[in-house]
């Protein structure tokens with residue numbers, strides 16, 4: 001490894017960073033993270049802080065999970081790669097498909113198709129949903145429906161169902177036939193409705209109206225996150241997901257739960273769907289599936305969806321979709337070890353308890369800091385804090401102000417994530433009470449310094 005002079009000199013010079021301006025990164029180089037343990041990360045100056053981001057909503061079991069590290073090393077030594085195309089398979093992928101089926105059977109999931117991450121899982125789900133209807137003799141069902149404020153990734157399919165124009169406009173035209181309905185976001189919505197339950201009904205009614213307008217016979221699927229993550233941690237009323245599920249079922253529309261963030265314990269349940277009492281037709285997964293130790297993902301489908309494919313004709317039902325790294329043996333081994341650790345520790349109660357602590361801590365900060373317009377969370381370890389410069393007018397805080405708070409919070413001991421005028425927190429699910437308090441204190445210090 002080169003020394004720190006080399007790293008400082010070359011930081012962001014030859015590497016374009018995701019979700020950032022390349023020139024701005026050169027002028028203001030990113031922090032270099034050099035090591036991590038438990039729920040803490042250390043930068044190249046030697047400063048250690050609590051990682052309130054959990055890597056990127058993904059390091060669920062923390063940074064010190066020896067069984068995952070060992071499983072990766074062992075698998076690299078045994079079989080570092082082999083393809084799952086054309087008549088070959090591998091042991092960890094077979095075992096993982098069995099384990100996932102067991103873990104997500106209460107959600108109705110029966111089969112897994114493996115990918116290299118969340119965008120690939122979403123792409124897979126969207127493509128399979130079109131094919132499902134074609135096999136069933138309804139080739140006209142091609143459109144995709146999703147929620148505004150949703151985030152589903154960056155491949156063209158995923159980006160087309162994203163509901164935030166920051167991720168869309170510079171890449172348009174995106175896929176035709178994608179339609180977006182209002183998000184159940186009580187703080188800002190076109191209905192001016194702040195009651196979450198009434199808002200949920202209004203959003204379901206808007207979705208029903210859109211479905212009727214499009215004609216249900218043209219719609220393939222609806223995709224939603226059980227709790228919208230990157231959009232700013234938008235927690236719907238508990239009635240929303242079940243009502244959307246019922247609406248889709250009535251109209252023959254496949255229901256895809258994007259569990260890339262919510263899956264594997266983040267909401268305090270093994271899936272966000274289970275948290276709201278919904279059984280979807282498909283689930284997309286990534287992040288917590290390996291806790292970020294290896295890029296890996298899955299699209300799971302229900303028994304009913306599986307049956308359509310498995311009994312369909314070879315011309316219609318063969319899956320001509322897949323990635324070189326689908327069912328990667330090292331990724332599958334990492335995932336198996338991660339899932340075993342996730343279940344052994346049982347990350348759910350800590351996610352729920354520490355999630356409540358973090359949420360309540362942020363609610364208390366709202367009393368103290370007028371910059372906080374809204375606090376969202378309380379369902380596991382996902383908390384969003386929205387900053388405004390005028391509470392009455394809900395004027396979004398400008399980027400410079402967000403960065404000042406972010407930097408001061410870092411100095412005070414926690415790395416938080418900025419998304420537009422939101423701070424988002426999704427620390428490892430193994431975080432302890434003192435570390436959560438450090439995050440709360442750090443944001444408090446950050447806001448005081450703004």
Ligand SMILES: Cc1ncc(COP(=O)(O)O)c(C=O)c1O
Pocket residue numbers: 116117118119120122151152153154225229230258259260261286287
């Ligand atoms: C809900 C959701 N779906 C999909 C994705 C895309 O995943 P990836 O970045 O692994 O492609 C993300 C990423 O944050 C996500 O939050």
